[in-house]
Amino acid sequence: MNYSMSLAEDWRFRQKGEGEWLQAKVPGSVHTDLRANRKIEDPFYGKNELAMQWIDKEDWEYETIFDLSEELFQQKNLEILFEGLDTYADVYLNGQRILSADNMFRTWKADIKPYAKQKENHLLVSFRSPIKEDLPKLEKLGYDLPASNDHSEDGGLGEKRLSIFSRKAPYHYGWDWGPRFVTSGIWKPVQIQGWTDIRITDLYIRQDHVTTQLARLSAEIEVEADQDWTGKVRIATEELSLEKEVSIQKGNHTIELALELENPKLWWCRGLGEANLYQFLVSFSKAGKAIAEKKVRTGLRTIRLVREKDEAGKSFYFELNGVPVFAKGANHIPNDSFLTDISYERYRHEIASAAESNMNMLRVWGGGIYEYDMFYELCDEYGIMVWQDFMFACSMYPGDQAFLDNVKREAEENVKRLRNNPSLALWCGNNEMDSAWAHYIENRGWGWKEAHTPEIREKIWADYEEVFHHILPKAVTEHSPAVDYWPSSPMSELTGDEHQHATYTSTSGDMHYWDVWHGAKPLEDYKKVVGRFMSEYGFQSFPELKTVQTYAEETELELESPVMLHHQKNGRGNQLIKEYMDQYYQEPKDFPAFLYMSHILQADAIKTAIEAHRAQKPYCMGTLYWQMNDCWPVASWSSMDYYGRWKALQYTAKNSYQDVMVILDQVDEELNLMVVSDLLQDSEGRLHLTLYDFSGEKLWTYEQGIQVKSNTVTMIDKLEVKDIVQNHKANNVVLHASLETNEQIIDQKVHYFAKMKEIDLEIPNISVEQVEGHDYAFVLTTNVLAKNIWLDAEKEGIFSDNYFDLIPGIPKKITFSARDNGQSAFVLEKPGAITVQSMVDFVK
Structure with missing residues (x-):
């Protein structure tokens, strides 16, 4: 035993x-x-x-x-x-x-x-x-x-x-x-582990061929015996059981059992179906007595990275069970500077937040850790695909034999540890190292190679290639062949010449776009630079006031205070937030207002990017913003802070990642109407547009019956702005779009024809009425336009929507879910006291 x-x-x-x-x-x-x-x-x-x-x-x-x-x-x-x-x-x-x-x-x-x-x-x-x-x-x-x-x-x-x-x-x-x-x-x-006779050291359910009709599987059972052993091995899951006699010689061996499941329940990512899971139990027994056993849980699915030549270059997308998937999500970093402070509940809050925000992928970035098992198990359960980096980021590494041998064993062990998780979609060698070194193009990259002699450059690059072009892909191919390997993110193609390194004009591979933010380019440039798969881009904000107060005294609540600068690790970060804010918004009245405004700025920036990426489907087939979470309370690119509090960006991601979404894209004096669908079925609907003044008076209407095509973008119409706004003031009107299918509103969007800095806001009278019989549900109304309403609850949790605009005559129903530490991530519950504020409360 x-x-x-x-x-x-x-x-x-x-x-x-x-x-x-x-x-x-x-x-x-x-x-x-x-x-x-x-x-x-x-x-x-x-x-x-x-x-x-x-x-x-x-x-x-x-x-x-x-x-x-x-x-x-x-x-x-x-x-x-x-x-x-x-x-x-x-x-x-x-x-x-x-x-x-x-x-x-x-x-x-x-x-x-x-x-x-x-x-x-x-x-x-x-x-x-x-x-x-x-x-x-x-x-x-x-x-x-x-x-x-x-x-x-x-x-x-x-x-x-x-x-x-x-x-x-x-x-x-x-x-x-x-x-x-x-x-x-x-x-x-x-x-401390003790055993006699035989023990199971690993169990891998290899998926040889999986369709909706049949799953052909191979159970690879690694065993160790301390003497020659004869007995029975049995493998069972809910739908089958297989038993056979085996004779095992002393030492380490792999036993392979072939399995077939008819009409298997496939594992799907969120939005495309159920994340069905199977548990497999392997046991060795002798004379009816169990000697050793091991359980694993997996989901049955096929997943591959599709890179095929097309008229634009080369595709880069994930295909799940034969279906092209537009990846929607974010980059994940470790949840704490001190890893043992991370609890199951904190992981669940993050993964449930991702699912609640209509995400289907998280990228585990290469500067952290191969996460604890429970992270991947939660992704399995919630249908969140995982892009998994190996743990190398933004550096060049040594290549001595001891280091290489260490990396080889690390890679083999972690690939084997994670290979049963159906959420695992890709292994990636490293973060940003190929493009930062840019070996094949002089004066390209981050200036790293220029600091070294030609001989040292070649040595560093040879060491790089040994790890990322040989050791790591070999580990994936040998131990998890059903999951693809990508050498570096971003990268265009593994060519061994100047075409390898990713650029902002790449028509193949994945892209990290940072000219908005690090390059201080305007938010509108997100529309100008769209790659085949946008695996990184981001925009900073501060956490909310109650989080800032966990690390700063009242006297430190100032943008350039020593503590505020210390909790901003991106050199010019605070100043960049202010510069962008000055460009797009009215001046906040004080520092707490600056925090709020930074949330709105960040959300609007990433909304612009997400919509630009989704509008380019299928040329672009993925958008993962930087970043989902924080490892300490700090100003950063995260959409929820260290304590798991949703910023405006998390709510915006939820709305911008909806499976069916309306996009109102203004290009100069023309408004493009598009509907994006990630669903696998066509549907019919009606698109309603109404122009309102800020008191709620209807000024113009438009209605169109539409066919929402499955898994694609449908261009509905192109409208002239002058025909919509007519003779009304552009800074005093708002366009409201509503998409209905089966008499249900499935998406609503608002669009302004002037910059937020120029919008003429009045003080709204916002009413919050509890829905009878439901102490977690409320209906909000207003007498004049209320911009970016922020609801803050006494309890920790999330609202069904937040930081939204409210138009007179269009009531908004909101529910509150408390962050639960028990069996569920979010539970509909009374929020306690609610504070209601809007943009006008925060500007001078």
Whole structure:
């Protein structure tokens, strides 16, 4: 039989060789344990980050004493398994070193049978400072490797950027949205495992051929036997069971069982169908007694990255179960600077928010971690496809043999860990490294290669190619062949010449577009630059006031205050927000108003981008804005802040990612009417347009019966602006569009013919009436146009819509869902007191 016990209790830690032992939590980290023992202040408050940079220069040690049960101790094989050690660690059991770790992204195990006792085993984990460990590597290398987001200066290291030497989460060293906390610790569970005869080490349900009629599967069962063994192996799921006799020789083996399921329930992403899942159980038995068993859950589906030549260049889209899918979503970063502070509820809140926002994909960006299992399991359940980067970002890495061997094992292990998740849609080698280095074009890229001699350049590029063009794709091909590999994001094509590197004029590959924001280009430029798949673009905002107040005093509530600048890791970020705001909006009356206005600005910017991308379907087949979430309370590109509070952008994403959506696109003096559908069925409907003045008087109407074509964009009409506005003032009218199918309104949009800065707003009288019998539902009305109404609830949660415009005569029904910590992510519930404000309340 197989037995195991968790080592989660009675740990303590200290700075190595010094001071008292303090209580520790495992899984955990030095920083979180110091915080729990009140040895450091809140790391996120004020500028406390800078006072905590000493921690990563020290060595730390953790210890525990544990007993083994009689059953476990008597097993023929006894092993310790660390699911994650961060990062350089030596492990001792009863005074004997049993393993040395040097990769946060790998599991570490050791045979402890020769050293274990039944009672009072002493386990010591000694962590070496990642800074002291890696400084000699930089000196030995003899030249700097670029790592532009490594905040070495905050860590007291000047220009010595060390993040590239350790297989550790790159963002721990700082990023342009995150602090520098270079952690150490036992960041995943520890187990003692015992077994006799045989054990299952892995189970992979390989999907050889999947259609709606038949799924041909192969169960690859990796087993280890400590002696020759004969018995039965059985695999079962809800719809089938298969059993056979097997004889296994001592050692490691793979057993393959062929399975067939008729009329399988396929796994679909959100919007296209149910995210159906199957659980498979494999068991080995002898004489009717179970010896070993393992469960996995997967979904049956085919998914591929389609890159085929067309009249424009080369396509880049995901095909799920034979259906081309327009990817709608965002980039995901780790949910916390301290990974062990991430709970299941926080993950669920994020994934449920993505689904609630009509997303079907998240990109796990390469500067964080291969996420915990529960992240992918939630994506499986909610129908959210995952674009998965390997953990390399915005840097060039060394290529010594020890580093390459480490990366190879890391890649194999994580590909195997995640390959049963049906949500996994793509493996990508790295973030922005191909385009940043731009090896084949002089004076292109981020200026990295120009700092090196031709010989060093070639060495760095050869090391790059070894990892991203050989080691990583081989790991994917060998261990998860049903999922495609893409070497770098963004990239045009793997050509080995100047056509490889992505540009803003690429007609193949994926694109990161940052001229709006980093390049300070106007928001309208989002319409001018549309690639085949927009995998990154973004615009910043601050979090809301209650979040800012968790890290700043009242006296610090000013754009250029030291604390506000510290919680803005993008050099010119605060100033850029102000410059864009000055360009598009009226001046906010105070700093809290500036926070609100930054939400509106960010939402309007990304709405412009999303609509431009969706309008270009099928030329463009994906839009993933940067970024979904935060790892600490900060001004950033996120659509929901560190505490999971939805910004205006999250609500805008929900509306702009609807499966059927109206687009009102004004180009000069012409208004294009389009309907985008991501659904797989045609439908009929009616499009109504009404021009109102701000008091609600109807000035012009338009109605058109339309055919909404499936999975495409339908151009409905082109209208002259002068025919709509006529002789009315452009800054005092609003166009309202309503799309109805089957007598139901499925989308509504508003359009203005003047810049927001020029809109002439009056103070509205907004009425909020509770729907009888439903204390979570309300109807809002107004006497004059109310722009960007912000509803703020006493309870934490989300409204069905927020930051919306309200026109007199068009009531708006709203529901509130509390953020639930129990079985559901969002639960319809009474919000408590509601605060209602609109744009006019925030301008001077």
